[in-house]
Amino acid sequence: MSSKAKPFIPLEEGKRRELMPSLKEIRLASIRRPVSQAIGTLLIVGFLIFIVGPLVVLLTWAFAKEWFYPALIPQAWTWSWWRIVLTTSHLGHSILLSFIFAPVVTTLSALICLPAAYAFARYSFPGRRWFMVSLFAANAFPKMGLYMSMAGLLFAFNLMGTFWGVVIVQLISTLVIMTWIPSAAFRSVPRELEEAARDVGARPWQVFWRVTLPIAWPGILVGLILGFLASLDEAQGTFLVGIPNYITMPVQMYTLVGHYPQQAAAVFAIILTLPSVILLLLVRRYIVGGTLAAGFRIR
Amino acid sequence: MATVELRGLTLRIQQKAIVQKLNLTIPSGKMFALLGPSGGGKTTTLRLIGGFLRPSEGQVLIDGEDVTQLTPERRPTSMVFQQYALWPHMTVWQNVVYGLVLRKLPKAEMEERVHEALTMVGLTGYERAYPAQLSGGQQQRVALARSLVLQPKVLLLDEPLSNLDAKLRLRVREEIREIQQRVGITTVLVTHDQDEALSIADQVAVLADGQIQQVGTPDVLYDHPRNQFVANFVGTMNWFAGRKDHNGVMISGRMIPVEMSLPVSLTQQELVIGVRPEDVLLTDDTRDPEARVSRIVSRGHFQEVVLTSTIGDIHVFTTYRKTYEAPIHFRFARCHLFTPEGEAVVERSNAAVNALNFRGNGVVVQ
Numbered sequence: 001m002s003s004k005a006k007p008f009i010p011l012e013e014g015k016r017r018e019l020m021p022s023l024k025e026i027r028l029a030s031i032r033r034p035v036s037q038a039i040g041t042l043l044i045v046g047f048l049i050f051i052v053g054p055l056v057v058l059l060t061w062a063f064a065k066e067w068f069y070p071a072l073i074p075q076a077w078t079w080s081w082w083r084i085v086l087t088t089s090h091l092g093h094s095i096l097l098s099f100i101f102a103p104v105v106t107t108l109s110a111l112i113c114l115p116a117a118y119a120f121a122r123y124s125f126p127g128r129r130w131f132m133v134s135l136f137a138a139n140a141f142p143k144m145g146l147y148m149s150m151a152g153l154l155f156a157f158n159l160m161g162t163f164w165g166v167v168i169v170q171l172i173s174t175l176v177i178m179t180w181i182p183s184a185a186f187r188s189v190p191r192e193l194e195e196a197a198r199d200v201g202a203r204p205w206q207v208f209w210r211v212t213l214p215i216a217w218p219g220i221l222v223g224l225i226l227g228f229l230a231s232l233d234e235a236q237g238t239f240l241v242g243i244p245n246y247i248t249m250p251v252q253m254y255t256l257v258g259h260y261p262q263q264a265a266a267v268f269a270i271i272l273t274l275p276s277v278i279l280l281l282l283v284r285r286y287i288v289g290g291t292l293a294a295g296f297r298i299r
Numbered sequence: 300m301a302t303v304e305l306r307g308l309t310l311r312i313q314q315k316a317i318v319q320k321l322n323l324t325i326p327s328g329k330m331f332a333l334l335g336p337s338g339g340g341k342t343t344t345l346r347l348i349g350g351f352l353r354p355s356e357g358q359v360l361i362d363g364e365d366v367t368q369l370t371p372e373r374r375p376t377s378m379v380f381q382q383y384a385l386w387p388h389m390t391v392w393q394n395v396v397y398g399l400v401l402r403k404l405p406k407a408e409m410e411e412r413v414h415e416a417l418t419m420v421g422l423t424g425y426e427r428a429y430p431a432q433l434s435g436g437q438q439q440r441v442a443l444a445r446s447l448v449l450q451p452k453v454l455l456l457d458e459p460l461s462n463l464d465a466k467l468r469l470r471v472r473e474e475i476r477e478i479q480q481r482v483g484i485t486t487v488l489v490t491h492d493q494d495e496a497l498s499i500a501d502q503v504a505v506l507a508d509g510q511i512q513q514v515g516t517p518d519v520l521y522d523h524p525r526n527q528f529v530a531n532f533v534g535t536m537n538w539f540a541g542r543k544d545h546n547g548v549m550i551s552g553r554m555i556p557v558e559m560s561l562p563v564s565l566t567q568q569e570l571v572i573g574v575r576p577e578d579v580l581l582t583d584d585t586r587d588p589e590a591r592v593s594r595i596v597s598r599g600h601f602q603e604v605v606l607t608s609t610i611g612d613i614h615v616f617t618t619y620r621k622t623y624e625a626p627i628h629f630r631f632a633r634c635h636l637f638t639p640e641g642e643a644v645v646e647r648s649n650a651a652v653n654a655l656n657f658r659g660n661g662v663v664v665q
Contacts, residue, residue, distance in 0.1 A: 190382070190384070192380050192381075192382055192384040193384050193386055193387075195351055195371065195378075195380070195384065196378070196380055196384035196385075196386070196445075197386070197397070198351075198370065198371040198372050199349065199372070199376075199377055199378050199446075200372075200377065200397055200398030200401065200445065200446075200449060201372045201398050201401040201402060201449070202372055202401055203372060206401065211386055214388045215386075215387065
């Protein structure tokens with residue numbers, strides 16, 4: 001909103017009083033400020049230590065030629081690890097594979113889960129609760145057991161080691177995210193807003209596209225991103241179903257860590273991290289920014 | 300211009316009747332209020348007219364056309380929601396124009412009509428504002444413009460003023476009435492505020508327990524309540540148990556004179572007697588029953604005097620301010636008589652009452 005020109009809005013009588021903080025609010029604010037500042041600072045320090053810290057170390061390793069204990073920075077630097085990783089054909093191939101699987105899985109998952117999320121949010125039908133809980137249960141237990149029994153099924157249908165076999169196994173890890181988060185987003189859209197659209201003449205599908213979806217969009221976007229990343233990072237199931245034909249980035253990581261020096265793994269890990277960072281930067285405006293939060297306040 | 304007719308409208312949810320056999324004709328071009336306590340079925344009735352609910356039985360007719368099976372987008376009605384229900388991701392302009400976009404009108408006409416609607420509610424200059432940037436009163440007017448721009452046959456208002464503060468409420472109330480009369484649109488207003496209903500509606504239907512208690516003009520409801528519920532809900536009443544006597548009423552063994560003539564019969568019957576606070580007259584006449592002033596409450600426009608007497612506490616509204624020397628005397632200018640079951644006692648000869656569209660099945664006496 002801040003980027004757009006604001007229309008001039010003279011204050012109305014009622015509004016003016018709303019803007020004036022009450023004595024109680026002033027008193028509370030003066031107590032809260034130092035406390036909230038301290039908590040904020042702590043959170044930022046924690047964020048730096050636990051999230052940025054490892055990334056910095058990783059980044060350093062990726063350019064290190066020699067780095068022996070107890071030196072704080074590497075003794076010698078090099079680009080060669082990047083060249084090795086990017087030119088060795090099977091590594092490049094697995095990067096490509098990952099970026100084919102993730103969009104396919106995300107799209108399929110969205111097609112399956114978003115309508116389900118809407119149904120969970122808006123309709124009550126027999127078994128509704130059971131469905132939601134079972135989605136959760138599928139992710140609550142160690143997945144290896146699930147994948148093993150799935151492998152049996154995929155084997156029966158001749159899907160082991162195939163493209164669609166990998167897609168199916170990766171879908172599993174996105175289902176909960178893609179259903180629960182958008183479902184909450186749909187549920188937070190007041191029914192009256194949909195009814196008002198019906199009232200001015202919109203058919204149900206027009207209501208969905210013009211009112212429900214735009215308002216629920218931030219939540220859906222979070223679901224899509226987390227789903228995309230879940231697919232991108234999925235290693236166990238992909239390993240079990242995909243080898244030897246489909247070795248994606250995270251699967252490759254395992255072999256890399258075993259067979260190459262630490263530096264190559266670091267380079268690979270950075271490449272694996274990049275999509276998350278880029279995606280989060282792209283949608284930062286939606287998730288963190290106050291644009292939607294301000295626009296969506298409903299009296 | 301359109302009449303709305305409800306025929307035997309019933310809605311049951313899990314065997315429980317939310318509204319029951321409503322028969323109602325809402326005259327064309329009038330402001331019609333559905334008044335009642337919460338849970339009385341008034342919002343349900345409005346939603347049945349708007350098409351948001353399907354009745355279990357009965358019909359909704361608009362201009363004689365049966366619209367019972369039509370969805371909201373196919374009905375010639377438009378609703379202003381209690382929480383306004385403005386789309387937060389659209390500007391004021393987009394909110395108002397959306398219905399016209401759906402109707403695929405030519406661009407020039409759309410612009411003209413949106414401008415006209417915004418002018419009518421006094422919101423020109425706010426086209427690019429988002430709902431969250433507006434005050435409650437302004438949001439309310441956007442919602443009204445969004446409905447009016449479609450030129451619906453029937454405008455439905457669901458508690459339109461309940462979210463505004465007291466001062467603003469009075470102003471918006473007048474504005475709504477003014478716009479309604481200017482456009483001449485048939486309007487159904489749902490409210491639990493009797494003051495609101497009485498002050499802006501042409502006709503009022505009192506709803507309780509999913510049933511219509513009485514339909515009439517505000518004056519009819521106030522002056523000739525059909526039953527005890529309406530008498531109590533519209534305005535205030537002092538209630539007594541007693542009997543009719545020759546020129547007054549007998550309460551707790553005391554004869555209290557009533558200036559208005561009462562039905563001639565019924566002399567020995569147990570009755571419920573209701574007296575409006577403004578119908579209690581304070582006198583110096585020692586033949587009238589005695590009372591003591593226990594409390595005086597200033598209400599601004601008038602004074603509320605609470606009397607303690609042998610027949611109980613009596614609330615009196617007086618327009619003049621004055622202090623009272625004890626003891627004083629009182630009598631009733633008029634009173635309302637009800638059977639112990641709560642039905643109004645009506646005299647058949649009272650032609651004036653019948654002429655005032657009184658649809659009572661109150662007890663009729665000769």
